[in-house]
Amino acid sequence: MMRDCENGQIRDQLPALVHGTLGAAEGHAVAAHVAQCNDCQAEVTLLHRVRASLDAPHIDTAHIVAILPLPSEVMARTAHVRQVRQVRQVRQVRRWRMAAAAAIILAAVVSLASLRQLFDGGSAAGRSASAMAARRSEGQVMPSIVPDESVPVALLAPALVSASPVTIGAARHLSDAQLRLLLKEMDGLKALPCADPEAPHLALVQTDSSEDRP
Amino acid sequence: MRVPTTQDDAALDAALIKRWMRGDQRAATEIVNRHAPALARFAASSGERDGVDELVQDTFVRAFNALDAFRADSSLRTWLFTILRRLVLDRQRAERRHGGMVELAEDHAVQGYNALDALVADETAARVRQAVQRLSTMQRDVFVLRVTEGLAYADIARTLDSTEGACRVHYHNAMRAVKEFLNDA
Ligand SMILES: [Zn+2]
Numbered sequence: 451m452m453r454d455c456e457n458g459q460i461r462d463q464l465p466a467l468v469h470g471t472l473g474a475a476e477g478h479a480v481a482a483h484v485a486q487c488n489d490c491q492a493e494v495t496l497l498h499r500v501r502a503s504l505d506a507p508h509i510d511t512a513h514i515v516a517i518l519p520l521p522s523e524v525m526a527r528t529a530h531v532r533q534v535r536q537v538r539q540v541r542q543v544r545r546w547r548m549a550a551a552a553a554i555i556l557a558a559v560v561s562l563a564s565l566r567q568l569f570d571g572g573s574a575a576g577r578s579a580s581a582m583a584a585r586r587s588e589g590q591v592m593p594s595i596v597p598d599e600s601v602p603v604a605l606l607a608p609a610l611v612s613a614s615p616v617t618i619g620a621a622r623h624l625s626d627a628q629l630r631l632l633l634k635e636m637d638g639l640k641a642l643p644c645a646d647p648e649a650p651h652l653a654l655v656q657t658d659s660s661e662d663r664p
Numbered sequence: 665m666r667v668p669t670t671q672d673d674a675a676l677d678a679a680l681i682k683r684w685m686r687g688d689q690r691a692a693t694e695i696v697n698r699h700a701p702a703l704a705r706f707a708a709s710s711g712e713r714d715g716v717d718e719l720v721q722d723t724f725v726r727a728f729n730a731l732d733a734f735r736a737d738s739s740l741r742t743w744l745f746t747i748l749r750r751l752v753l754d755r756q757r758a759e760r761r762h763g764g765m766v767e768l769a770e771d772h773a774v775q776g777y778n779a780l781d782a783l784v785a786d787e788t789a790a791r792v793r794q795a796v797q798r799l800s801t802m803q804r805d806v807f808v809l810r811v812t813e814g815l816a817y818a819d820i821a822r823t824l825d826s827t828e829g830a831c832r833v834h835y836h837n838a839m840r841a842v843k844e845f846l847n848d849a
Contacts, residue, residue: 452843461839462832469814496843500811503792506701507708507716514700514721515693518728521685528732 452496455489464490468497677740681731696724699741702813703748709796709808710752719755723748738822745809745823795845799838806831807838 455461463480466472472480484490677698683691700720707719726747727734734743796804805824809815810831817828817835824831 451847454840454843458836461836465810465814466816468811471814471816493839496846497811499788500792500796500807500842503786503789504705504709504796504808504812505789506704507713509700509704509717509720511693511696511700514696514724515689517721518692518696518724520689521687521732524729524732525685527729 452492453489455487455493457483457487457490460484460487460490461493464493465497468494468501673741674736674739678736681734681740684728685732692728695740699744700724702741703744705812706745706805706808707748707752709804709812710749710801711797712752712755715755719748719751722751726751739819741813742815742819742823745813745815749805749823791846791849792842795842798845799841802826803834803838803841806834807842810835 460480460483463472463476464484467477467480467484470477484494677695680691680695680698684695703720703723704716707713707716712719723744727744734740738746796807799807802824806820809820809823810817815823817831820826820831821828826834
């Protein structure tokens, strides 16, 4: 009848003792315990029996060596994999750069168009409200800087660009008073809430018309 | 004579790998000879006694195909055990898909041992093998790696994708079950 020794820590080390993988100090301590403990001696005997019983089936190692890949093959394949990975990385970086460049160009176009719109709005401030209404009915771009969410930016941008010769011309001929008015408008714009898409539009139009009258 | 330590083993394996990378085929023979018996024991104890040759072969082929990427943060043997265990699990999964149960595979392994034991006529060894075969898969893998290969719990945990604490519990439960089986005999 095999019993378990009460010293669990020692029992835990018995396989290592059998394999001789314990450090010198630990090995001596465990061996000293086993020398005076019948339960541990029985367990060590069992461990030896288990080791001997689970023998290795015969393996044809020569055959295994014969079918192994050659080091040159393995290294060539690894080099190829590394190369493919590098090319992929370079391509990815290039793609990111292109995307970033496209984003910057788009942002520049949009902000330029917005600025032009602003200048256009400033010059229009000098005109009468009826003229503005006429322009609105003609389908021209309004001096509102608030983005109209119903119109995609991509569709809006060409219209803004096509309107540019007129707006640039108008902006150049702004008087000091008109420029001051424009700057004031821009300040007002920053303070506008952007959560509600409707409110800023109304506010702008209102500012426009109220400041319009000298 | 000084008992070789795990550090010695790791250094020897690292030197052999380096030699093989430089084109020395004899280093491959040494690596295979050093580790094939342990892998064969582990494969046999996993209930795959019929396919041991193939499993050990596949393990070495896979390992050598990635040997230049092997980093010595674990021992070569632990790494080989990890590959072998994955192959055993894949095979058992495939067997299950084809209608056989893991339980059947284990019964089959016990029968394989019994047939062999009839020839060897070593009843004690046969009883020990039966005791080991009756363990749960996890208990058996931990027990075999600890008892027959002398692996540290950390290496067993890495091989079996488990934790040191869990492996320690499995080992002691396995030891108790083996003792009980042999006591009843
Ligand atoms: Zn004891």
